[in-house]
Amino acid sequence: MYPNKDSLYASPLGEIGAFKFDDKVVDVFPDMISRSVPGYSAIISAIGLLANRFCQDHSRCYDLGCSLGAATLSMRQQINAKECRIIAIDNSEAMVRQLRQVLAREEGGVDVEVQCADIRDVDLNDASVVVLNFTLQFIPLADRKALLSKVYQGMLPGGVLILSEKLRFSDNRQQELQTEMHHAFKKAQGYSDLEISQKRTALENVLIAETFAEHQQRLLEVGFSSVEVWFQYFNFASMIALK
Ligand code: GEK
Numbered sequence: 001m002y003p004n005k006d007s008l009y010a011s012p013l014g015e016i017g018a019f020k021f022d023d024k025v026v027d028v029f030p031d032m033i034s035r036s037v038p039g040y041s042a043i044i045s046a047i048g049l050l051a052n053r054f055c056q057d058h059s060r061c062y063d064l065g066c067s068l069g070a071a072t073l074s075m076r077q078q079i080n081a082k083e084c085r086i087i088a089i090d091n092s093e094a095m096v097r098q099l100r101q102v103l104a105r106e107e108g109g110v111d112v113e114v115q116c117a118d119i120r121d122v123d124l125n126d127a128s129v130v131v132l133n134f135t136l137q138f139i140p141l142a143d144r145k146a147l148l149s150k151v152y153q154g155m156l157p158g159g160v161l162i163l164s165e166k167l168r169f170s171d172n173r174q175q176e177l178q179t180e181m182h183h184a185f186k187k188a189q190g191y192s193d194l195e196i197s198q199k200r201t202a203l204e205n206v207l208i209a210e211t212f213a214e215h216q217q218r219l220l221e222v223g224f225s226s227v228e229v230w231f232q233y234f235n236f237a238s239m240i241a242l243k
Contacts, residue, residue, distance in 0.1 A: 006032035021092035035189035039233035048078035059128035065135025076109035124154025164238040168209040178235040
């Protein structure tokens, strides 16, 4: 359905603007994310399994920063709970427009409501599952705690937050090694050195990675009772936080 190959950074660019989730990115997004994020498709499948494990009857599942709805669709296919609803939110109009078209073509499964909004401004209620799949890393650092606190407050007892992020490492050698291995992964996926370096420049100051310890501490501070990594592939990890 999305055959377009990501070549946005393949030619030398005079000026590299800050990365934006616009129409050009939407056209190539599935190819871009699966060739850039090690383990992306494994995480998407597992989000469906986890959502089915945690989704409670009459509750809501939120996909915050849903992009083209990969996690939403995985949850929709795998959740068996009764009378639940998935709420997929993204503030990129281009992403939301495309997701609405995908959903209109697909039938069956859990009801999905799509909202074009900033996840910092929306209210969450009766949530049994909340997904932040590589989204928190794009939220300004100063706003992250308030957002996670709101997520916690909107969750039902027994709920789960699935938080996937690019990680930073406090040890310099680890940071260099994991970055090098991520670039090796991207090269193995067909990206050139030029593409890797131009994309890196575009993401500077846009994607701000934190360490696992920073994520864990903040999640515990806002109220979660337990936070662990369930998946990691180089500097990309997915965590489970339990209410
Ligand atoms: C997936 N979860 O395929 N409010 C709403 N959306 C936002 C905000 C915000 N403040 N900031 C960024 N976004 C998806 C992948 S991509 C990750 C998530 C990536 C949105 C942004 O528009 C984009 O669609 C998404 O967060 C991040 O499972 O491209 O590396």
